[in-house]
Amino acid sequence: MSSSSNVDDRLQHEIYLHPFLRSVQANVAAVMCSYINGTYACENNATLNGLLKYELAFQGYWTATPSTTSANDGLDMTMPGDIFPGSIVSWFGESLVLAVQLGTVPESRVDDMATRILAGWYLLGQEQGYPPVNFDSKDPLSSVNQHVNVQGDHASLIRTIGAASTVLLKNENNALPLNKPKTIGIIGNDAGPNPLGPNICIAKGCDIGILGMGWGSGTANYPYLITPLDAITNRSSLDGTQVYSSLDDFDLDAAADTASGKDVAFVFITADSGEGSLTVEGNAGDRNNLQAWHSGDALVEKVASVNNNTIVVVNTVGPIVVEAWIDNPNVFVWSGLPGEEAGNSLIDILYGAYNPSGRLPYTIGKSIDDYAAQINTSIPIGILEIPYSEGLFIDYRHFDEANITPRYEYGFGLSYTTFSYSDLIVSGSVSGAAPGPSYGFGSSLDPSLHAPVVFVNFTLTNTGNIAGHETPQLYISLPASSQSPPYILKGFDSVFINPGESREVSMELSQYDLSIWNVVTQRWEVPSGTIGVTVGASSRDHRLTGVIG
Numbered sequence: 015m016s017s018s019s020n021v022d023d024r025l026q027h028e029i030y031l032h033p034f035l036r037s038v039q040a041n042v043a044a045v046m047c048s049y050i051n052g053t054y055a056c057e058n059n060a061t062l063n064g065l066l067k068y069e070l071a072f073q074g075y076w077t078a079t080p081s082t083t084s085a086n087d088g089l090d091m092t093m094p095g096d097i098f099p100g101s102i103v104s105w106f107g108e109s110l111v112l113a114v115q116l117g118t119v120p121e122s123r124v125d126d127m128a129t130r131i132l133a134g135w136y137l138l139g140q141e142q143g144y145p146p147v148n149f150d151s152k153d154p155l156s157s158v159n160q161h162v163n164v165q166g167d168h169a170s171l172i173r174t175i176g177a178a179s180t181v182l183l184k185n186e187n188n189a190l191p192l193n194k195p196k197t198i199g200i201i202g203n204d205a206g207p208n209p210l211g212p213n214i215c216i217a218k219g220c221d222i223g224i225l226g227m228g229w230g231s232g233t234a235n236y237p238y239l240i241t242p243l244d245a246i247t248n249r250s251s252l253d254g255t256q257v258y259s260s261l262d263d264f265d266l267d268a269a270a271d272t273a274s275g276k277d278v279a280f281v282f283i284t285a286d287s288g289e290g291s292l293t294v295e296g297n298a299g300d301r302n303n304l305q306a307w308h309s310g311d312a313l314v315e316k317v318a319s320v321n322n323n324t325i326v327v328v329n330t331v332g333p334i335v336v337e338a339w340i341d342n343p344n345v346f347v348w349s350g351l352p353g354e355e356a357g358n359s360l361i362d363i364l365y366g367a368y369n370p371s372g373r374l375p376y377t378i379g380k381s382i383d384d385y386a387a388q389i390n391t392s393i394p395i396g397i398l399e400i401p402y403s404e405g406l407f408i409d410y411r412h413f414d415e416a417n418i419t420p421r422y423e424y425g426f427g428l429s430y431t432t433f434s435y436s437d438l439i440v441s442g443s444v445s446g447a448a449p450g451p452s453y454g455f456g457s458s459l460d461p462s463l464h465a466p467v468v469f470v471n472f473t474l475t476n477t478g479n480i481a482g483h484e485t486p487q488l489y490i491s492l493p494a495s496s497q498s499p500p501y502i503l504k505g506f507d508s509v510f511i512n513p514g515e516s517r518e519v520s521m522e523l524s525q526y527d528l529s530i531w532n533v534v535t536q537r538w539e540v541p542s543g544t545i546g547v548t549v550g551a552s553s554r555d556h557r558l559t560g561v562i563g
Contacts (some may be wrong), residue, residue: 017398027531030113043074043134054080060086075130082109085119090127101131176352176359181372182428184346191366195277201269202282202319204329205243212239220285225329226356229288245357266316276287277320283310284332311338318342329362335377369482373427377410377420386412410553425487425552431478435521435557440547442468450538466522468562471548473518476511488521494545496530506546
């Protein structure tokens with residue numbers, strides 16, 4: 015809870031400011047601050063005023079509060095704002111009124127705060143069309159329309175998103191999609207429910223049953239939660255399949271008995287993490303601690319030792335090392351954090367109702383030592399300084415720069431069909447483009463910086479027998495003088511193609527896409543030299559190459 019992320023100016027701009035820039039371009043109304051370079055971002059004048067409100071010309075408001083005078087550094091709204099947890103005494107409110115009266119916060123700053131908050135209110139149309147609130151001062155909690163059902167067709171949408179984001183990493187002997195197996199064994203706590211209910215743990219701060227989301231203050235309660243066990247059992251009843259289960263991760267004998275002799279054995283494992291104030295505690299081997307951290311390696315190895323048709327399903331918040339069992343004959347499905355339709359999304363992939371098209375959003379290495387940044391498990395006294403010494407070389411960029419072979423690379427994912435790439439055409443040029451605008455109000459959002467200048471076209475063909483989505487990825491390679499990663503992702507798409515069909519795909523690159531941040535001139539500049547273009551199916555699967563003339 016007390017750490018400082020320490021980054022340099024180029025790194026700040028090219029990686030960590032980038033999603034905020036895109037959010038401002040999309041007209042986001044509010045931004046939440048954190049802790050950076052030794053100062054709360056909520057009190058960091060260079061971050062709030064310098065980067066967001068000046069360089070990105072953000073017209074909305076910042077939220078989250080460490081003090082009353084953070085208003086002077088650009089903070090606009092308190093969230094949650096209690097000086098002490100549960101004290102009901104806010105850093106703003108009466109404290110802000112007193113600060114204005116004492117002259118420590120200018121009244122003009124409060125006017126600006128109110129203007130920015132109201133601007134977001136009007137931007138999102140919140141001043142009209144909302145149901146009336148009949149406030150009851152004796153029972154205020156009953157007065158806030160808590161029981162209005164706004165779900166609509168969310169279940170169908172969430173199910174589709176869950177299936178579309180599921181990544182098929184290994185499919186030995188084309189074991190998937192399933193074809194009405196006679197018997198199925200389901201093993202692992204992650205396949206079933208939390209016996210106390212899906213919302214029993216505060217802010218989801220436990221790993222019991224299907225892992226649908228990580229933990230933290232930003233979580234929400236499930237209206238319901240479909241487990242893989244329920245979904246597979248329901249589907250199996252239609253096929254006449256017998257389902258057997260063992261949901262105890264630590265009872266390896268029961269796991270072996272459940273898997274042995276079955277046509278297919280599913281083993282579910284998890285890896286969880288979340289907000290530091292809600293750290294899950296427990297010993298890895300303590301089966302009686304419902305919040306225990308544990309490794310799924312032993313469970314997978316036990317199941318795979320008795321069943322050659324093992325399907326491993328992983329629900330996790332990030333990459334894990336799978337070397338202990340990945341070479342066993344098995345199928346590997348990366349289900350991520352699928353939400354309330356977890357089980358239904360999974361069976362759509364398992365039974366072929368949805369052709370997998372998900373791609374890894376991170377690299378799965380063969381060892382934790384393969385990664386540029388390592389986990390710090392120490393408990394510091396005071397503020398933990400976190401130097402971002404890996405710089406621009408994060409995840410796949412580090413693996414590429416260090417020439418490390420991953421187990422599964424960034425952007426990788428299998429399909430039930432195959433695709434070919436052809437006919438790359440790169441047109442346009444940056445030779446006549448001026449450098450990005452010098453540092454000034456809105457300089458990083460200058461329209462000329464983001465106008466398309468290079469156009470990349472290529473053809474995708476479905477060479478298999480099943481319709482599906484392909485996810486082509488566009489990477490650029492900047493000149494060596496720029497000291498940039500070997501390959502940098504700049505675009506991707508999801509393209510649905512029928513068997514035998516070809517589709518032309520077009521992507522655009524702006525001057526911003528091709529620039530680096532010059533820390534001396536304080537502007538975006540396209541480095542001189544040849545810029546390479548690579549199009550492919552992952553960060554390592556390069557199908558087409560070209561250059562920008």
